[in-house]
Amino acid sequence: MSTNYDADVIVIGAGLAGVTAARELSARGKKVIVLEARDRLGGRLYTEQRFGKYLELGGNWMHWTQPHVWSEVTRYGLEADRLARAEETYWFANGELQKGDLPGFMDLIDPGMEALVGASGKLLPRPDLIASDEDFAAADQLTLQQALDALDLSDDERQANEAAWVGHCNGPLDQVGFSAAIRWTAATSGAWKVMHEASSVYRLKDGNDQLVKSIAADIKGEVRLNAPVTAIEHDDQGVSVALENGSTLRARKVILTAPLNILHELDITPPLSEAKRQASQAGTASQGVKLWIRVKGPIKPFFAYSTKDHPLSVVRTEFVGEDDAVLVSFGADASRIDVTSVEEVSKALQVWRDDLEVLEIAAHDWNADPHAKETWLIHRPGAYSQSQAELQRPEGHLHLAGADIANLWAGFFDGAIESGLRVSREVAQALDEN
Template sequence: MPAKVVIVGAGFAGLVAARELQTAGVGVEIFEARDRIGGRAWTEERMSHTLELGATWVHWMQPFVWTEIARYGQEIYPSPDYERAYWIADGQVREGAEADLDAALARPQAKIFEGSEEFFPYPHDPLHVLSADYDGPDDVPERFRAADHGSVLDALRDGTFSQEEIDVCDAYWSAGYNGYTATASPLMAKHWAALSDHRLSLLDEQTLKFKLRNGMRGLYENIAADLRCPIHLSSPVTAVEHDDDGVRLTLEDGSVREADAVIVTIPIGALRYVGFTPDLPAPMRKVVAEGTNSTGFKIWIKVEGHHNFIATAPTGSPIAMMKSEYFLDDGTTILVGFGPDHTTIDLHDTAHVQQVVHQWRPDLTVVDSDGHDWCADRWSGQTWATIKSGQFIEGWSTFHDTDTRLYFAGADIAKGWNGVVVDGAIETGITTARRVLRELGTRGVKSAAAAQ
């Protein structure tokens, strides 16, 4: 009998894993809780324009997503360069060119990135310095472990950095971690630096510069079109029984599916809604109970007139970073914004959004705002996965170690671009599917031999 694998979640990780398994001749079935595919990538028409409610930016130095862009003939184009910059520092609004804001960030960001080269000699093997293969300086593993604790801004608290430098970095990483900097592991920022050749300009380019002309749906819809397996939408999985021989899924409607293995691709923030028998190991349960550092939001804001700028504000402002993205023919501009706490703003309350925008630009008139509250969404429970203090070493990597027919995949547990971009989801879809194939093949041979 051919092997059968069930996949929980039809985001990039689930779709890519299904394609990989299908190519190897394995039977696949996908169960998705939402009424659509894509997961935390969601391209939709809002505010008279095509917008990304979730994942947005891509880059040719993200190897896995770039392969898919080439495979499906998609094209990229840049977000605008900014004519003006506004940043709140030490309680005052500063104004200048984009280069002035970059200059304010340069020295403190270099301090935050300090150690990235020795900590991450192989950026796609982020825990290498803790492995038996590491042969570098003896003190690096100990310093690496220490760097997983405290705040991403702790490096700036030695008295040599101005309040302006601290505030612009606070704003930058409040947006980047999409959560509070006070609880953010310093190692994640250093890892992002390593994935960007230790250059802030390249990090900015990889995470905020280039978008897909056809949107993220130009990828996830093409991948889905290559699948021959069924994708069951509006089909939440509530329970997973697993052992050495196979798995048994229970859906919300009470129906049951059995298979040789399961790949669970749902975000860490939604795992608490699935019952596992036997229960997940203690390290995994700890991460699920703690959640990630992703407590924030992404918002789209339409304002009257064409305005080309970037604006930042430190902890205390609902929106930490806001920047121009689209200039519409009707004379309006669509801005995109990020903040650390989804409870501090109503994404659809234009009057409240107007008040926040006015802290930088009192002359702007907000005519609309939109977005999706991923943290309040039962099927995600977070935005992109960023890492709390202590979780870089004892967090995402715990989901790589399973000893039954239960497997995990998803951007949250990627080794490369963990959490923040689609690249990590595709990475784990491939690598987890290949692991399943290896282990099912081995077990299949043993079972056949035993039967003889």
């Protein structure tokens, strides 16, 4: 391989991890080229103006308990905002629809939540580090459904807790690792209500894409959109990256930020380790759907939980207008509902209420997106213990980064930034030593 380098570092992917790593490396004087297959920045952070609003078709929420992302919000002077406050809440108990308020629902699920994740801060006292505790490793072997089933809960408590966790995990609970619930709650020192707020309330007022655009604007180097990579070849001298347009770029180092589910599909020579490929082939447990729904108004803002078995498990009001409202909803299995069908979506909403007239719907199929093939990172049972450390280990001059392999808030904006910071530091140090 030629040592005539086009850059010190090529970053593949212009999501939050990629642009963060590129910004940090270019600030250290490294020549950086960022290659992004899409025609936009952000990766799974995807803001579009729809229904007259900034809709987050990808990642949605952030919080001041997430240190890396909140530092960036502060750095760039971005304004955070919250969703509409629910005035009504719906849920199911013993198969019957209940109506009350959100504090009442939170009180209902509190005993189950405390029994399930109240000790997460002890199981994982340093969620910013890779876990090595034997008790955590044992818990990691369980599915979240198994962990819930082991609790002494009434049927209505169990049903409500299941619905809440389906919303968080975006996948079937019998495929989701219990470690997902432990890690999320450990990130807020075992306080599940803080975790619940941190993962579902605050967003950027003018669109979350303002964050990735702000970081990218500080990159002292090239950012190429519409630049799909077709092959990566690395050896002792560096890395060669082939692009779809037929060109080839060479660099001393490459940072690859592809989501976990597509890593094994990439043409990499020599190939990634067997453990990395197996982790990718097994895939994440997240296989659900996120759907935006504009309904005729006026309506009172509401929050609604069904069960893990309904097409939409969680629906709530995000924006309220005089003549309409915009709801955001989640389901555990994207195959259960056609998110392009107003008729199907209307039927799904009737689980809670039959007075909502659906005007428009919007969604992005992340499971079919060739550059993602997953929503947000949720490990399967045992996957964290088997692969977390290995996925963070570089292979020669090839380094991996991304929200999927972060420690503290994996799957969130915060995790992507954390990973980008960590890997950029590792790469810069390695370059300085050689």
